[in-house]
Each structure stands twice: as structure tokens, then as C-alpha cells.
Amino acid sequence: MTTTEAPSGHPTTTNEAPLGPTMTTTAAPLAPVRAVGTGHVRVEGRDKVTGAARYAGEVPFAELAHGWLVLSTVALGRIRDIEADAVLALPGVLAVLDHRNAPPLKTDYVGLLGTVPDPTCAVFQSDRVPHRGWPVALVVAETSEQAREAAEALVVHYEQVPHDVEFTGDRHDTHPADGHMPAVTDKGDLEAELAASAVVVDATYTTPEEHHHPMEPHAATARWEGDRLEVVDSNQGSTWVVGELANLFSLDPASVRVRSEHVGGGFGSKGVRAHQVAAVMASGMVGRPVRVVLTRRQMFTLAGHRSPTVQRVRLGADADGRLRALDHRSLSRTSTVYEFVEPSAGVARVMYDADAHHTENRLVRLDVPSPTWMRAPGEAPGSFALEAALDELADKCGIDPIALRLRNEPEVGPVSGLPFAGRNLRACFEEGAHRFGWDRRDPRPGVRREGRWLLGTGTAAASFGAGAAPSTASITAEADGRFTVRIAAADIGTGARTALTLVAADALHVPPERVRVHLGDSAFGPAMIAGGSMGTRSWSWAVMAAADELRERLVPGAAIPAGGITVRSDTTAAIAALAQKERHSFGAQFAEVAVDPATGEVRVRRMLGVFAAGRIVNPLTARGQFTGGMIWGISMALHEEAARDATSGGPVGADLAGYHVATHADVPRVEAYWVEDDDPDDPVGIKGIGEIGIVGAAAAVANAVWHATGVRHRSLPIRPDRVLTGGRDA
Amino acid sequence: MREFGYRRASDVPGAVALLGSDPDARYLAGGTNLVDLMKTGVERPGRLVDVRGLPLDRVEATPAGGVRIGATVTNSDLAAHPLIRDRYPVLAQAVLAGASGQLRNMATVGGNLLQRTRCAYFADATGPCNKRAPGSGCPAVRGENRNHAILGASAQCVAVHPSDMAVALAALDGVVHYETAQRPGELPLGWFYLPVADTPHRETALPPGALITDVTLPPAPVAVRSRYRKVRERASYAFAVGSVAAALDVRDGVVREVRLAYGAVASRPWRARAAERTLTGAPADAESFAAAADAELAAARPLSDNGFKVTLMRNLTVAVLSELAEEGAR
């Protein structure tokens, strides 16, 4: 980076270094030795602010045709007939793809993440319609306008049968469901400990159906060249999607290439979906590249979502707040075609111990779209219920909410019995309380007024798993002194491309300007997806391993051959060798809110989070990951809710005017800090930070609303009507 | 979206002639509502007559002391205009409370008056809706109706009008002027929107083919002290859950004149005449303001999920009028 005097006289930063990608620092010059830990602007930042960065739907293809999905307008039944001929006669229409002419797909496989495919993505395999908004056809045309009109004109006849979409806490047709953790954990005599408790909280909390809604809708372009398939896509893991497509279409994975260079957000929703599969089918059918982009409305039923939850939490404690009994039971909802559980009751397995400890995730199957992972699956809704219940317990015991939590800090994993590989929750609360000014807080609710606003503050704890999954990477020492890293990582906005540049630079002992990272291409080999807060940790591990080996291969002073020297790494064995421990990030959330009791408006005035989340690679982008998660918490607490019409079985207000996510005016000053969280035994030292920021954030807001008003809101979002009706559901 | 013809009009008679009596044609101005509805299939016009370039883009003082607002004045220009901000702050505030900066730069006064409801059932062309498809039924009556009407609705339709601007215009006795192929006409805002009754698809009293040309506001000294307050489920860029446009003139502690209109409670901006009558001549205190709101809201018929709106509107009325009274006393 150099600072030059521009012609206009404005000092401006430019990138004139002969080597390396765009890399400038925000303030001080680069620290020469360690890049990790110093703020760096994103390596692709210039492309993003100038519009040069191309996302999936923007990569040009010659002879491109446009596909438009047609979704069912009934919630349950069968397709009787599709009047394709009428539509094929419309201008520009090339093909209509449905269950009568679609190629058969293989769906009995287990994918990279150990899961079977959601049949919603295995399009056009039968006449069955299991929910409203189910894909029934794809219309392909020369232009997107023609495809859209033809898709809207396509007449589909259904045989409709009564559906059931009513999600309530008192359903009897539920079952315990494992998902990515056991459905039930149980120890001690719950009823006995509750009976022996001086103080008991027994409350039910609900969270609504929530949607990811990344700003970039799902988009894919597929092209066949002979028996080779190329897909330009927007996803969270290109080798993951290759695996799914290869399985679905019974292809050799080596003949499938998926590229996903820039991804406009994912949050769990961008895996294999109906649009990629339909595009692949259609491209084969019309012999041209076909692009399919989901509309915002279609995303409500095709992109996955977070299930609503009903959660009952029972806490029993001694008068001093020590937990004797903890019972957290969560019910979530899935479709009739796919089993996905929102494991909200899993939070307590890490957070709090008790003599009797019971957690249970149950599921009911309804005629609704399939849910999926959404930013902090389980932890986000689960921490709302559990951390709100802790706040209720603190009030009942007359104990400060932070003191209550610190009094119940477990020595080992409450369920696993394993030691923690670091648990710096106490430091988070101490640092956060100091910065937030918690010690000045009057614990009494409903006593602070400023004009029309009642003011209150709240806090909550957070945790999220710090796992890692096997990945491969390659690094090439180029003849010109640069290093090229190739890894099938995905940068969905997390700053992974920049983080891996810094990690590689430090591991190679070179300045980051000499490192170029290529990602988002399945040709680079298997790698973990951007998900589960495991991406950056897993990829960094592979990059560090390759760098270490490459450094050993490079002979000081010796020239590098024209083709460069390349080494590959694979972390499978190293990850398997990792000692069994409870590995998590932790955090403390603080919120200050203002509530107008006359109108029911709630405004968050201030939010502050302190996190113990391993070594922070790039403080500049890490701050955005934490605050972005916290802003999701604000949005979850006050705004987000997808409505479903019982009669039609479909979504109501399926757009961004009906489904509110927080906008600028909802978001006040949001601060994120971090504390030391070193684990000398950890070979990477880096934890994922994409999800911890949302955990506990909604609870902190809800607890602050109670502190402001004296009224508990146990159902999210805390809408004006709910505040006006005093927490009773309107 | 079906294919359509497009013509750009350069003057008002030309626009009216281009549209003619074709029921399949629509005027296009800012497009913020119409183009969206065309994409969702709610509107499927065969022809568009673009009127955005018509010379109707001025805000002028009238000799009588009011203002004339051209139909193609953008929401932004209206809210930024010194005359509006000075004489009718409630109108500037109402416009600024609506949509976003981008949409206000596009949307026009005429189009704003004619925007369609944001009822989610209306917007979903795959389901029933009496306003969109007469006779198909109203799912909102027994469906998701938290944001629906509490006043003036019918069993056929419980949708609310989405405009913030029109609420202020209703309080300010705005008059809508239009042109047709035969003759010009005008409609006071109170008559501009039709009652829902059994014909929710018929929304305004405009004759077929009519083009809105201007909105005039009579002088309203009471509006010097006026305010628009909007409650919504997000702090900005969201439609109202309930809103109040109010103007208040208090002399010696007594209400001399009051204007009050409610938004997001009915199929049209709801001029709260009963409240105004109750309040005129009454003491300017919270008790009177509450009594006035109660007088207006006695006619409220809440649905399953929107009973809170009665409380909200009562509280908003008291809050906004109290603020205005306090400021007047200073």
C-alpha cells in the first residue's frame, strides 16, 4: 500500500505494489511479521465497491436460456395435469420441464455433511405435492421476461386434499428427533429436584418461522459439455454441491465442476436447492446453458427456513440461585418429506449444569416446506428461551443476572462430562459489564422514563460450538515470489478470502501482499462448507498445514521453477487426532432498549457484546461478523416472523415488505469486543465467529424489555401489538 | 407479466386521449406500485400511458393562501418544498414517513393517492381476494388480519389503504382535480375514496379514464401546529400499523380547531370527524383527547387479531394531541 497525492489534491490510498492482490490497511502500515490480528480491508473489497465482483447470476454465458420455476398453489395433493402445450406455443418458450419428462434422480445417498437430500431439491420426480410452494415445473425461454410470463401462464390442475399446517405446543403427534445431536439427554430426578427447589421458574417461550433471506437470491447457471457438467452457483460449499449433484444425477464427481466465486450471503440456506437441479436438468434438455434464479417470493418455500419453536423451560434453584433442576424441552416442525430438527434444547448441554438435567428436542411433521440450518440453528431460539428463563430466575431470587450465571458456571460439560477447551464466559461478562456500565443498573423493572419511553437493560450469555471438519488445500510457490492458495472454501461475506490470505501469509512467513487466495471452485478439492462456524477454522487448518510443508520444501536462495512448487494438504488425520473436549466460543450480550407503552414501539438503543472466540484473524472483518450476528438478534427479537395462512397452507406476505428484517433505523450503536481465548493445545487456535453473535442477543433484548416495562415477553417477535396487550398474545 | 404497449404522453389532453376508454390501459407515473403489481400478476394491463413527463410537477401557492400540488410532483419534492414544510408540516412529515428515499424520489402525488392496498392476500395472485378477483372471497376476515381494518370495513374486504400522504391530505381537506376526455372534475378527499360495501374492487370515485392533474389544499392556519405520527413494526421503511395526522389550535386552554385523521385503520384515510366534533370547544387536556378518540373509535369493529389497534389509535390520538397542545402552550 502506498499513499499518494491524487491529481485533485485529495490524499487517497492506492494499491501500486507490483505484487499481490488489492491489500490496504485501514490505518497503520502493515505489521511486517504477523498479519493475523491486524485489521485488513477485504482483498476483494475494491471489486465489491465498484460492482466488478460478479455473483452467480452475473457470469456471462453465450446462448444463455432462462428458466423460471412454477410452484404449487395447493398445500397437499397430486398434480392431475399440466397444460404444457399452451405455454410451449408462447413466444420464446423452449421447454417445459415437469414430473412427466424429467430425468430420474437418485436420492438414497448420504452427502458430505452426513445428511440425506431434502426431496424439495430433487425436483419433478413425482406428481405428489407435499406443501404449498412446492416446485412442479420449470419453464425455459429465451429471455427472463418470456420465461416469467410463460411460468405464470402455465395451468396446473391439482387433486387437492385437506392439509394440516397448525403448529402448536399441545400437539400429540410429535416425536423425539436427533438431527445433529441426540434428541434427549437426561440425568437426575427432575421432579424431586424441582420439588426441593426454593425457587422455580416454569415458562413457555415461542419463536416464529424465520427466513434467511440473504440479499442475493439463489441463482445457478448450468452448462453441459458432453458428459461434463459445469455450474456457476451461489453456495456455501462448492465441493459439497458437486457431491450432491453427482449423487442426484449419478455422475462421476470428477466430471462436475461448481464455481461460486462471490456469494451474496447464505446463513445456512445455500446448499443444493431446487434451482440448481432444475437448471442442470433443463440445460441437458435444451442443449444450452440455463440459468435459474429464485424470486424473493419463491425463497419463502424453496430456500429452507428456521422452524418455529415452542419451548418449555423449568428451572429449580436454591435461594442463592444455584440450579438444582434444569428442564428444557423444545418442539419444532418439519415437512412431511424431510426430517430436520431445530435443536433448541441443546444449549443447556453446554451452558448450565444442575443436579437434575433434562433436555429434549421433539418434532412434528406438517404440510409445510422443509426447514434447514439457519444462523446458529438450535442456539438462536434455544438461547432466547433459556437465557430469558435465567433472567426470570434472577428476578425471582433477587440476584443480579450476571451473578446468577457465574454462580452456575460448570466445571465440565454438563452432559458430556468432558473438560472445556477454554471457557472464558466469566471474562466476557466482566469485560462487558465494565464497558456497558452494568454496575450502575437499578434492578427494579419499569422505573426509568425518558419522555414517552421506558428504558431498560438486559443481558444474556452465549455459546457456540467450535468444531472443525476435514479440508484440503494447495499452495503454490510461484517463480515470481508470490504464493497462490487454492481451497474450495466459500466467502459468503465472512471475510474468509481475506482471513485465509492473512493466515497463509503468517504461515509462509511472507507479507500478505505476496499471497493470493483462490476459493469457491470445486476443482480445488474437498473442503468444509461455510457453515456451523467451522469454515474459517477448518480451512485455516488446511492452509497452515500446506504452508508448513511448503516452507520446508523451499530451499533458501534456490530459484523456484517456472511451474512453481505446489504442495497439498489434507487435515483428515489431524482432526481425527484432536482430543475429545468441549470446544466452544462464549459471549456475553448486553442491550439497552426504549419502549413506548402507549404505542408498543420498542427501540434498541445500544447493544454490546464481548466474546471469547479464539484467535481473531482480522479484527476489521471480525467486528462485522460479531455485530452482524447481534443485529440478527435485534431483528429476531423485534421484527422477524413469517406468517402462514391456515386455510391456504401457504405463506402470507411472502416478500421483504411482509417479512421484516431490521433496517438501518432499527440498528443503534452496536459494539463488539473480544477477550483472550488461547488454547495452547489447539493446533489452529482459530474459532468460527459467524454464529456466536446472534446467540443470546434476542434474549438480551427481551430481558431489557422486561426491565423497561416489568412485562415478560415470551413470544418473539416483540411487536407493538404484543407490547400493547401486555405480553398476552394478541 | 404480460406483454404491453407503451406510449409516452407530453400533455394532459394527449394523455387522456391515449388512454381513451380502454379498460385494459393504465397510466404509468413513478411505477413504484404499478410495476410491482404487474410483476406479481395482480395488474395485467395491455397498454401503459406514461404520464411522468407531463407538466404537472409544480407546487405553487394559490391566491387564496393554499397550495396547488401537481400530480407528478414526486413525494420527495413535495416533502422538501418550503411551502409545504412551512404551512403544512403534517403533510411533509407524512410523506417522509412513507416508503424509502429511493421510492419517494420516484413516486408521485397522483400515484400515491391511487396506490393499492398492501394486504398480503391482495398481493398473492394465486389466492382469493374480493378486491382483486371480485366474488372470490376474503381470506383475511378469518386469516392473518393483524394489520387490517377496524373501521368502515365490510365482510367483503378488510384491507387498509397504505398511503401516509393521503392521511395528511384528508386532515387538510385536500381536493383532487382530474381531467377526462369530456370535462375536468374535482373530488374532495372525503369523497375520493369509495366506501368498501360490497364492491371493494371499486376504490375511487374517479370516472373511467380520468387522469389526476392536481391536488389543492385550502388555507389551513391550524396546520401551522400539526404532526404526523406513524407506528410500524420496523422503525422505518414499513407500512403503518396505525398512524395519526393531527393539527390543533388551542386558545386559552380550549380547543378552537382540530384536524384529525387516522391511517392504516380503514380502506381509506379516515378523517376522524366524530373526534373533531367532540373536541372542538372542549378543554385541551388528555381527558378530552381520550374522550374524542373514544367517540371516533366507538364504531370500531376489530377482527380476530387487530383489537390492539383500538388501544393504539386511542393512545396515539392522546399522545399526538397532547404534544401539540404542549407546544402551543409554550
Place this chain on the structure above:
Amino acid sequence: MALVTSSVITLHINGERYSLPVDHRTTLLDALRERLDLTGTKKGCDQGQCGACTVLVDGRRTVACLQLAIAAEGREITTVEGLADGDRLHPVQQAFLDLDGYQCGYCTPGQICSAIGVLAEHAAGWPSAASADVRPAAGPPPLTADEIRERMSGNLCRCGAYTSIVEAVARAAESGPASRTAVVPGPKEPAA
């Protein structure tokens, strides 16, 4: 007489002229992205509900998704591609880059174009819903964080980069008039 449903139009974009036949249904957004390969302008919702497609039309920020291409004929359109002066970024772009005013980057071109519009509107003395008093006598509202937040609220950012976006807009405002003008080179010969 058969209805004419497509026309050849000329669009003025970033100082260049583009002649192209368009289906009347084509929005300005789709014309930019699918016809002219100007993909910097993003499609987030296609319904005017997210702001990702914000461009400047005759200097004012508008959403390109609700603007028919044919209705944009004759107007000066500036997209994110038209903001930088060669390698020199527009002050708003530079501030977004320096302060990490984005994450995934998809809403970013819209946020940047919107911010330029916000700064221009504020400089023109326009009030907002966050302004305490809209009357002209109250004078122009100060450009507080709350003013920026309200004025930028038509641009959703699902990653939640709002904090740094607001900082970036405030930082860019320090550049004065350059921050609120789209720098567009003079008209060139027709490109198509």
C-alpha cells in the same frame, strides 16, 4: 392494429449511450444486468423492498427494479460502475472499503449509490423522518447518525453491516461536495 410490445431505445448510462431493442416489460434493472452486462446493480427482491438495485437517475437515487427501461429513455443513469474515476474510487466507495461497510457485498452497490443520494439530499436541505422539525425556519438538520440511519433505511443489509455502513457514510460526508456527486465523464460516442 397489432400492439407494439417492444421498442428500440437509447439509454444514457455512466456517460455512454446504449441503443438496444427492449421488450416493454424489461425493467431498467434487467436491461443493465441482462442486456448491457452492467451487473454491478444488484437484484435483491425485484419489488422495491430492499434497495439493492439503487442507481442514480438524473442525479436522484431510485430503484431500478420498478423503473421500466423504456420509461428511463432520455434520462441520465449512473450505476456503481460509473462512480470511480479510473483507479480513483469515489469518496463513498473509499469509505465503504476502508471501514468495511459491507460483508457479502451484494447490497453494497445499492448502499453506495443510495449514500450518494442521501448526502446530496441532505446538502440540499431536505428534512427526513428523523428530523426534529421539518419547517424551513428550523434550518437544515445536522447529519447525525440517526439522520443517516433513517435516510439509508431503504437499503437492507442482511449481513447486518449497518454499523460500519453508517460510519462509512459519515466518513464520506467529510469529503464535501465530491461525496454527493456521481462523477461521470462527458458523453462519448454510442457504444452499441
